Amino acid sequence: xxxxxxxxxxxxxxxxxxxxxxxxxxxxxxxxxxxxxxxxxxxxxxxxxxxxxxxxxxxxxxxxxxxxxxxxxxxxxxxxxxxxxxxxxxxxxxxxxxxxxxxxxxxxxxxxxxxxxxxxxxxxxxxxxxxxxxxxxxxxxxxxxxxxxxxxxxxxxxxxxxxxxxxxxxxxxxxxxxxxxxxxxxxxxxxxxxxxxxxxxxxxxxxxxxxxxxx
Amino acid sequence: xxxxxxxxxxxxxxxxxxxxxxxxxxxxxxxxxxxxxxxxxxxxxxxxxxxxxxxxxxxxxxxxxxxxxxxxxxxxxxxxxxxxxxxxxxxxxxxxxxxxxxxxxxxxxxxxxxxxxxxxxxxxxxxxxxxxxxxxxxxxxxxxxxxxxxxxxxxxxxxxxxxxxxxxxxxxxxxxxxxxxxxxxxxxxxxxxxxxxxxxxxxxxxxxxxxxxxxxxxxxxxxxxxxxxxxxxxxxxxxxxxxxxxxxxxxxxxxxxxxxxxxxxxxxxxxxxxxxxxxxxxxxxxxxxxxxxxxxxxxxxxxxxxxxxxxxxxxxxxxxxxxxxxxxxxxxxxxxxxxxxxxxxxxxxxxxxxxxxxxxxxxxxxxxxxxxxxxxxxxxxxxxxxxxxxxxxxxxxxxxxxxxxxxxxxxxxxxxxxxxxxxxxxxxxxxxxxxxxxxxxxxxxxxxxxxxxxxxxxxxxxxxxxxxxxxxxxxxxxxxxxxxxxxxxxxxxxxxxxxxxxxxxxxxxxxxxxxxxxxxxxxxxxxx
Numbered sequence: 212x213x214x215x216x217x218x219x220x221x222x223x224x225x226x227x228x229x230x231x232x233x234x235x236x237x238x239x240x241x242x243x244x245x246x247x248x249x250x251x252x253x254x255x256x257x258x259x260x261x262x263x264x265x266x267x268x269x270x271x272x273x274x275x276x277x278x279x280x281x282x283x284x285x286x287x288x289x290x291x292x293x294x295x296x297x298x299x300x301x302x303x304x305x306x307x308x309x310x311x312x313x314x315x316x317x318x319x320x321x322x323x324x325x326x327x328x329x330x331x332x333x334x335x336x337x338x339x340x341x342x343x344x345x346x347x348x349x350x351x352x353x354x355x356x357x358x359x360x361x362x363x364x365x366x367x368x369x370x371x372x373x374x375x376x377x378x379x380x381x382x383x384x385x386x387x388x389x390x391x392x393x394x395x396x397x398x399x400x401x402x403x404x405x406x407x408x409x410x411x412x413x414x415x416x417x418x419x420x421x422x423x424x425x426x
Numbered sequence: 427x428x429x430x431x432x433x434x435x436x437x438x439x440x441x442x443x444x445x446x447x448x449x450x451x452x453x454x455x456x457x458x459x460x461x462x463x464x465x466x467x468x469x470x471x472x473x474x475x476x477x478x479x480x481x482x483x484x485x486x487x488x489x490x491x492x493x494x495x496x497x498x499x500x501x502x503x504x505x506x507x508x509x510x511x512x513x514x515x516x517x518x519x520x521x522x523x524x525x526x527x528x529x530x531x532x533x534x535x536x537x538x539x540x541x542x543x544x545x546x547x548x549x550x551x552x553x554x555x556x557x558x559x560x561x562x563x564x565x566x567x568x569x570x571x572x573x574x575x576x577x578x579x580x581x582x583x584x585x586x587x588x589x590x591x592x593x594x595x596x597x598x599x600x601x602x603x604x605x606x607x608x609x610x611x612x613x614x615x616x617x618x619x620x621x622x623x624x625x626x627x628x629x630x631x632x633x634x635x636x637x638x639x640x641x642x643x644x645x646x647x648x649x650x651x652x653x654x655x656x657x658x659x660x661x662x663x664x665x666x667x668x669x670x671x672x673x674x675x676x677x678x679x680x681x682x683x684x685x686x687x688x689x690x691x692x693x694x695x696x697x698x699x700x701x702x703x704x705x706x707x708x709x710x711x712x713x714x715x716x717x718x719x720x721x722x723x724x725x726x727x728x729x730x731x732x733x734x735x736x737x738x739x740x741x742x743x744x745x746x747x748x749x750x751x752x753x754x755x756x757x758x759x760x761x762x763x764x765x766x767x768x769x770x771x772x773x774x775x776x777x778x779x780x781x782x783x784x785x786x787x788x789x790x791x792x793x794x795x796x797x798x799x800x801x802x803x804x805x806x807x808x809x810x811x812x813x814x815x816x817x818x819x820x821x822x823x824x825x826x827x828x829x830x831x832x833x834x835x836x837x838x839x840x841x842x843x844x845x846x847x848x849x850x851x852x853x854x855x856x857x858x859x860x861x862x863x864x865x866x867x868x869x870x871x872x873x874x875x876x877x878x879x880x881x882x883x884x885x886x887x888x889x890x891x892x893x894x895x896x897x898x899x900x901x902x903x904x905x906x907x908x909x910x911x912x913x914x915x916x917x918x919x920x921x922x923x924x925x926x927x928x929x930x931x932x933x934x935x936x937x938x939x940x941x942x943x944x945x946x947x948x949x950x951x952x953x954x
Contacts, residue, residue: 262536268587269539275594298531302587305595312597333531335932339592342928350599368935372927379605403934407927413609416870418900 264294301331338366371400471943501756525581596925611903623816623890651746658787670705718776721786725772817890824884824892
């Protein structure tokens with residue numbers, strides 16, 4: 212096609228085209244550059260934030276060496292406040308929940324764990340929080356809440372622990388057959404984990420879990 | 427602020443150190459710096475990250491070096507090497523998976539944090555201060571570049587942020603502590619009878635044919651490993667001393683050239699020794715070169731070498747790849763069982779031994795893996811079969827007693843009829859001393875029957891004896907009996923265990939979700 216145009220015609224076309232679109236091109240360029248640097252800035256800032264949060268978390272971890280260290284609450288609260296979008300906020304909430312439980316402030320612990328379930332972007336952390344929350348509900352004898360908390364499964368890898376807590380709930384309800392069956396399901400999934408395995412074996416040695424079939 | 431961290435991290439970092447310098451750390455991380463590898467063979471792949479053959483071998487070498495450092499004078503056997511390969515591959519996989527996951531979850535490590543951590547590692551400290559020399563020396567010894575090592579450290583810190591977070595934040599609720607005590611401190615009452623296997627020894631006869639049959643059907647149990655005798659020529663520095671003499675004139679010339687300040691008579695002997703050592707070194711060097719090249723020129727015999735160098739050919743005793751003897755240093759054994767020497771029948775390359783001597787060797791005699799003759803293993807098989815028969819007799823008797831008890835016979839009378847003794851024990855704990863652990867395990871594993879009858883079970887013990895036991899009662903542990911301190915300790919341990927289970931499952935979840943490829947079996951079989 213091009214061969215039908217002479218050079219002048221071509222220049223005319225280009226000029227006209229440029230005139231029509233100059234402003235758009237400039238705007239596009241500006242937007243493009245802005246977007247590029249914007250992303251760069253955003254990513255750099257995210258790295259800086261993550262590193263600052265990591266440093267704060269490092270201090271938190273080291274404060275937990277001493278039991279009931281008041282420093283821990285301060286450090287953890289700061290992390291939740293200053294870096295809510297980092298995984299460190301979830302970790303800090305887990306530590307705060309532990310402190311609340313040890314201080315018998317179970318409502319507080321519930322709120323902190325709910326925060327993790329709602330805000331964390333990591334399925335394993337959410338599941339961890341669910342398991343811990345369900346155990347608190349169970350301790351408070353709120354069977355329904357405990358069961359409901361476990362209904363949503365965020366991370367299937369945790370099924371052996373979910374079944375273990377479900378077994379504990381059944382024990383509290385004196386539904387021993389269901390408890391035994393939940394523990395046994397958990398045991399199947401926990402074969403390669405020595406610690407969990409022996410705990411489940413012990414739970415199954417509870418005299419209330421009597422055998423139905425005699426030897 | 428970092429100073430602050432430094433003070434507070436001591437405890438945490440101290441616990442890291444073991445992992446850092448020990449095995450795990452030694453093999454980790456090379457791939458980050460050697461991704462330009464030419465080898466395209468992938469040994470392990472996890473998600474997008476690959477461990478190529480080249481890098482795998484480098485990791486392997488490093489762990490072999492560590493192995494030799496911690497087990498000097500022990501040659502690495504084929505089996506050990508294969509095991510090491512598996513370990514290296516597994517650990518690389520685990521570390522890659524965990525650190526990449528932590529990275530993906532947006533955990534981070536800042537540069538100053540890394541620097542401070544490194545500076546505080548006790549292994550690099552002299553008198554409590556970071557020593558760059560010691561740092562460099564340790565890295566060199568393990569074959570690390572500083573970047574590589576720091577990458578390792580960074581990954582370790584990434585992983586531990588998740589690990590510590592999960593484990594250290596675990597808690598135990600009061601009802602859980604009560605339950606834990608109830609099961610942990612549970613006690614049981616039982617009656618039992620022990621049936622010693624040896625009590626059947628007198629009535630036992632063994633068919634000689636059974637021994638032959640067992641021998642014929644289990645050849646792999648009676649293997650004699652591959653063995654060789656080597657012929658070798660060795661040059662020891664101390665033997666060369668006789669051949670080297672230093673004249674007084676030479677000593678004097680040396681003395682004059684050095685323009686010593688001490689009188690000649692005072693330093694004469696030490697100069698003579700020094701000159702002699704130098705001469706021995708020189709002679710040793712030239713003889714080693716000759717030995718090496720002569721053995722290479724005619725690789726099918728040591729005769730020519732022996733004649734030209736006027737050195738005797740010595741012959742060793744039989745040895746296998748696992749032999750531990752002074753002359754069979756790892757290097758000698760490795761050379762003797764190498765492909766060139768063992769399969770091709772060539773002379774070995776020059777081997778330098780730890781005493782400074784050198785040697786070349788070839789195979790004098792070779793005996794492949796073979797089944798040991800029956801005469802040698804007969805006694806072994808006989809005692810094995812006898813033990814099996816005794817165990818069988820004991821457990822048959824146990825079955826008999828078990829049936830009798832289930833039919834409602836009186837245990838004491840029943841035991842007495844069989845020449846045995848029925849014993850009653852109360853309050854057995856999970857850790858009771860004086861009772862076979864296998865019996866305790868069975869006791870606590872056995873459920874009670876729902877109809878209120880006492881369960882009766884039997885089992886064989888490790889020593890071949892059999893036992894029949896009846897669970898007579900179960901008593902749960904009472905938390906009120908624990909001291910405050912005991913309670914606190916249990917709470918701590920129980921919580922730790924819960925946290926570890928949380929982390930174990932996190933790790934398994936990552937493994938299940940990852941795309942993992944392992945080409946290890948091929949590599950292990952290809953490995954020469």
